[in-house]
Amino acid sequence: MKSLSRWALLWITVFFFWEIVVCGQLRPAADLIITNAKVWTVDSELPNAQAVAVLGGRIVAVGSNAEIDAWRGPSTHVIDAGGKLLLPGFNDAHVHFVSGGRQLDAVDLNDATSPEEFVRRIAEQAKKTPKNEWITGGDWDETKWSLAKLPTKELIDAVTPNNPVLINRYDGHMSLANSIALRLAGVTASTPDPPGGTIVRDDKGNPTGALKDAAMDYVLKVIPPLSHDQRLHAVQRALGHAASLGVTSVQDMNPEYADIAIYSELLDRGQLTTRIYAAPLITQVDDLVKIGVRRAFGSSFLRIGALKGYADGSLGSGTAYFFQPFNDQPGNRGLLSDEMHPISLMRDRMMKADAAGLQLCTHAIGDAGISAILDIYSEIEKTHGKADRRWRIEHAQHMAAKDFDRFAQLGVVASVQPYHAVDDGRWAEGRIGRDRASRTYAFRTFLNEGVRLAFGTDWNVAPLNPMLTLYAATTRATLDGKNPGGWFPEQKLPIAEAVQAYTMGSAHAEFQETDKGSITVGKLADMVLLSDDIFSIDPTKIREVKVLRTIVGGKTVWNATSEEGK
Numbered sequence: 001m002k003s004l005s006r007w008a009l010l011w012i013t014v015f016f017f018w019e020i021v022v023c024g025q026l027r028p029a030a031d032l033i034i035t036n037a038k039v040w041t042v043d044s045e046l047p048n049a050q051a052v053a054v055l056g057g058r059i060v061a062v063g064s065n066a067e068i069d070a071w072r073g074p075s076t077h078v079i080d081a082g083g084k085l086l087l088p089g090f091n092d093a094h095v096h097f098v099s100g101g102r103q104l105d106a107v108d109l110n111d112a113t114s115p116e117e118f119v120r121r122i123a124e125q126a127k128k129t130p131k132n133e134w135i136t137g138g139d140w141d142e143t144k145w146s147l148a149k150l151p152t153k154e155l156i157d158a159v160t161p162n163n164p165v166l167i168n169r170y171d172g173h174m175s176l177a178n179s180i181a182l183r184l185a186g187v188t189a190s191t192p193d194p195p196g197g198t199i200v201r202d203d204k205g206n207p208t209g210a211l212k213d214a215a216m217d218y219v220l221k222v223i224p225p226l227s228h229d230q231r232l233h234a235v236q237r238a239l240g241h242a243a244s245l246g247v248t249s250v251q252d253m254n255p256e257y258a259d260i261a262i263y264s265e266l267l268d269r270g271q272l273t274t275r276i277y278a279a280p281l282i283t284q285v286d287d288l289v290k291i292g293v294r295r296a297f298g299s300s301f302l303r304i305g306a307l308k309g310y311a312d313g314s315l316g317s318g319t320a321y322f323f324q325p326f327n328d329q330p331g332n333r334g335l336l337s338d339e340m341h342p343i344s345l346m347r348d349r350m351m352k353a354d355a356a357g358l359q360l361c362t363h364a365i366g367d368a369g370i371s372a373i374l375d376i377y378s379e380i381e382k383t384h385g386k387a388d389r390r391w392r393i394e395h396a397q398h399m400a401a402k403d404f405d406r407f408a409q410l411g412v413v414a415s416v417q418p419y420h421a422v423d424d425g426r427w428a429e430g431r432i433g434r435d436r437a438s439r440t441y442a443f444r445t446f447l448n449e450g451v452r453l454a455f456g457t458d459w460n461v462a463p464l465n466p467m468l469t470l471y472a473a474t475t476r477a478t479l480d481g482k483n484p485g486g487w488f489p490e491q492k493l494p495i496a497e498a499v500q501a502y503t504m505g506s507a508h509a510e511f512q513e514t515d516k517g518s519i520t521v522g523k524l525a526d527m528v529l530l531s532d533d534i535f536s537i538d539p540t541k542i543r544e545v546k547v548l549r550t551i552v553g554g555k556t557v558w559n560a561t562s563e564e565g566k
């Protein structure tokens, strides 16, 4: 009798606690519940679910509608996802955020398909621009003209009589200046080419207005810096754009300090709606070393501690640095950047950065440029020992066959932009031939070799829209429609791996994989609800998919139904 009642007591106790746990009587109510969704978590422990509960900006439960409903309280906000696909927010591993925000209001020359249209748009912008104010931006691409020829100052001087002009090629490695801008910069026939740069000249040696890489600095130096208000406006435009596209985190490459100051100001006001990891130029390494911050230092919304370097230029500008000359320009192997003159300058800066615990993100496009950076990375590892550094190579565009293995051994992250593949894929083979092109944006080979991928766009060089990136990675269908089955189709990725690279891959690349990258209990509540299921539709349709809602830290920062009429 005695023992029986003891058993009964025990069972009553167990039942009582079970009630509390399951019915949630001791559990705080969620701030937000997203229910009736098709949740793709990017977490292999629980890949699919129906609903998510959020409390204090973090995910507190993932499960079935019924399980998550137990988190509902009187003041819980409930979003019925209507069966739509819910993903972790996209983390763009490589953007130029302020340039992107500026571009939203600047002259757009990217899809001008003739010199006449190019001139017409510049004339229009000049009419809107106050006298003496600079006209910048543009993102022109002369390869889209029927006769691909570099533009000259003569083309635009007549329509820009009152404004200095410095408009950039879409890849950022060349710009066109008008005569006023060249005069202000003091660039004449007798100005020498700077190291790592070229002043394009006519037969008589006069500058044509086109300036490659370091030569752009002559003019950039005389452009007044953005005012506080111009910069603030650009960041606000960029934040709005990111939210509308489901981009909840960005890794901002070579921002100015003044940009970071604006992010900080907006964070203080509670208006930073995209999480930002800022990587200033490695030329400023001494500043970060002096402050003493290490990689990924800061809050969940704003962090610093990485440095961005440049090894070389770009394929389009003929300045990516290769072991062999360009097929269409015998004698030209491209250019190492001015930061690499001499290479020991870059090595010393990187050594210093690494000793201080800073992360390195290095732009390298040509096979020899990539190789040179891998050489420096291995030298650092030999000198300072092995560690979890997550070095990155930004773009990693044209790989030498011998370097995949080294890339993996050093644990280097390939921070890649699939949209560039379907863009450059239109003409890359003409520049570098079939063999080198076969190792271009080699996403499949990277994964097979054990290299981690982080996806991004390089916005404003390419569109920020993640759907275009996913479309590009899964189809490799070039923009000219000439490769519907995929340009080097063996390098296509299935959608699940592409999403993984855009979420967990990018989170890993910024040391945030325990806080971001999947819909997992304990992580930040950054999520995106899509109009269509990108896992079941035809990949060619992915580029048409829209973002219905973007959630950052449990707060809706974009809602298509309430925003679209604006």
Ligand SMILES: [Zn+2]
Binding pocket: 094, 095, 096, 253, 458, 461
């Ligand atoms: Zn970039």
